[in-house]
Amino acid sequence: MKINFNLSMLSILFLATSTPLLAEKTIKTPNIHKILKEAENGNIEMQYSIGQMYLEGRYVRQDDKQALIWFEAAAKKGFPLAQYNLGWMYRNELGIQPASTQQAMAFHWLTIAAKNGVAKSQYQIPFKH
Numbered sequence: 559m560k561i562n563f564n565l566s567m568l569s570i571l572f573l574a575t576s577t578p579l580l581a582e583k584t585i586k587t588p589n590i591h592k593i594l595k596e597a598e599n600g601n602i603e604m605q606y607s608i609g610q611m612y613l614e615g616r617y618v619r620q621d622d623k624q625a626l627i628w629f630e631a632a633a634k635k636g637f638p639l640a641q642y643n644l645g646w647m648y649r650n651e652l653g654i655q656p657a658s659t660q661q662a663m664a665f666h667w668l669t670i671a672a673k674n675g676v677a678k679s680q681y682q683i684p685f686k687h
Contacts, residue, residue, distance in 0.1 A: 590617055597628060605632035606640045613643065622652045633667060641671035642679045649682055 590611075597604040609628030612621045626647055632640035645667030648660040664682075671679040 587617060597631075600635075602632040602635045602637045602640070605629075605635075606637050606643075609640060609643065613647070622647065626652070633670075636674070638671050638674035638676045641667050641674060642676040645669075645671055645679060646682065 593604050593607055597608045605628045609625045609632065610616070611618050612625035612628065614620065618624075626644065629640045629644040629647065633644045645664045648664035648667065651660050668679040668682050
């Protein structure tokens, strides 16, 4: 009985001391207003991040139109992952353009992303309508 009691006390001691450590490792929500301000000021990494947030609905309401706008801003400045995401959105008809324009835009941006080293875009550009 004494051994079980000591093991139980050791377990309680471990849990009591480990709980605050777990609380310190909580994930912080990003400062969306700060990220948006930096994106509006032309920071292409923040433009890409805001686009990704809108595309996935993470920390903001999901909005394909806003995602497209922010990816396009970063893509035009040469950010390869934004170029890929923009092409992917057009390819999957998540943009605001008519369908015929979307496929041409998808091919355009996926080709640029492939040339800039985004390997996964190479698998999506064998088509051209």
